[in-house]
Amino acid sequence: MQGRFVGALSSTGSIYFRQAPRHNGGMDLKRFSDTFGTEEQCVEYLARSRWPHGPVCDKCGSISDAWKTAQPRTWACRACQKQFSVTAGTPMERTHLPLPTWFMAIYLIATSSKGVSAMVISRQLGISYKTAWFLCHRIRQLLADDDCTLKGIVEVDETYIGVKRRPDAKSKRDSDDDQPKGRGGTRKMMALTAVERDGKAKARKGSTHSERTIAGAVFDWLDRDTVLVTDELPAYRWIGKRFPAHLRVNHSRGEWSRRDPLAVACAHTNSVESFNATIKRAISGVWHWFSIKHADRYLRELAVRWNMRRMSRMERFDLVLGSMFARPLSWRALTA
Template sequence: MPLPTWFMAIYLIATSSKGVSAMVISRQLGISYKTAWFLCHRIRQLLADDDCTLKGIVEVDETYIGGKRRRDAKSKRDSDDDQPKGRGGSRKMMALTAVERDGKAKARKGRTHSERAIAGVVFYWLDRDAVLVTDELPAYRWIGKRFPAHLRVNHSRGEWSRRDPLAVACAHTNSVESFNATIKRAISGVRHWFSIKHADRYVHKATSRIVAGAQTIKIETLNVKG
């Protein structure tokens, strides 16, 4: 491909707040869909910040991504093993996300919200001197003991934000929940469907660059090949 084609694709991806689909890239640059798909994945990988460690006050949360199927029908495009069951038995992909307040973000797919699964990712992403902020999920209790401070908000009791004069920061997960909402809007509004097989790529592709005020947030995925 000519070098100007790469530059135009980089511009379109970098300036789209919720991402741009390969079909749109194909139509606007006059290239085939397969070429556009190849191009988009390479550019998203180029934007990844693999060496970043989240510091300061970091909010961590898990979310489930996927549309609603009629009568709980199985997808014909994914095998049953690629469709983990989310909470309530819904077949949605779980994504674990972590966001620095006024800083960067990381996310990756997961199959369960168990303590062991979450701990391995959180310990890899976060600096050990960071302040962890989460909701009331029991899996975070043991994880939070490994950090200097762990602030929790109890959503089941209608608590969304809490100011404690003895705490190092205000307890809330608004930043990470806004980040998760942006991922969902990008997938449902831009791509409409994605293969769980390539979920890490698509989560990264959907929100590799989110501008929040004057701060640019990047999303990082693990084990992304080619």
């Protein structure tokens, strides 16, 4: 069967490429449900995705030297006489949920424009809210950042998200260290964002808009040959000196775009502000609220969804499914 190469995460967390079965990229929800409606269909597709050249024994490493046993999801190796599962080392290992439920949840989360809430997953898949919440976070963990470096012309900005709180108000679900400090008394959580012009995005939460906080994110994300584009926040001034060019726009004076014939690019932050607007619309329209403790996971999900915006629905599904072989998120780690 012909296939395409899609990104996946190795056990060390690095991105590699594997060959996955080819499907129509325009597959709608009904066709997806018909294609992956049974346990056998999901196991077959997961096996072809994980082992494009035949089953690989995780005990001895032999390839295509195993047969399918009567037990679901299990193969037996002829070389070492051991059994191994297609879901071993994935979040679906020892799961009590049917694989079609996992596949449908991955499809809904990966193909939605701004995300899906756990309440919607609970209603559509017929599972409890607690199960849906844990399921969503385990899939959200698969949408982790691929550690790519932003290059070219990169716009950086900070935005404040969440509801407006009184200066002395604290969330009962977040620790004292996670309480937002905000700016101007808003007490909203700050998010640092960076977007390539016509490219990828990155986001993480920040405690304050200090130079140290912003510099840590910028230097981790951006290539040193990048053209940096920001607003006039003072924290960006010395950060911009570390890059070949630093373009700034003064929003306080009503300047939103500037074309300088001697500059390397047009000075504006429209791309990063568009991504920031996507974050706020997702929070207000999909999740309504989330704990600051899990904010980085939500922000990374939105960044990866932005990066997948030009992919077809099945390409998005394959990309998330290929990340299944990374280290899964446990309930203890999620609720610690």
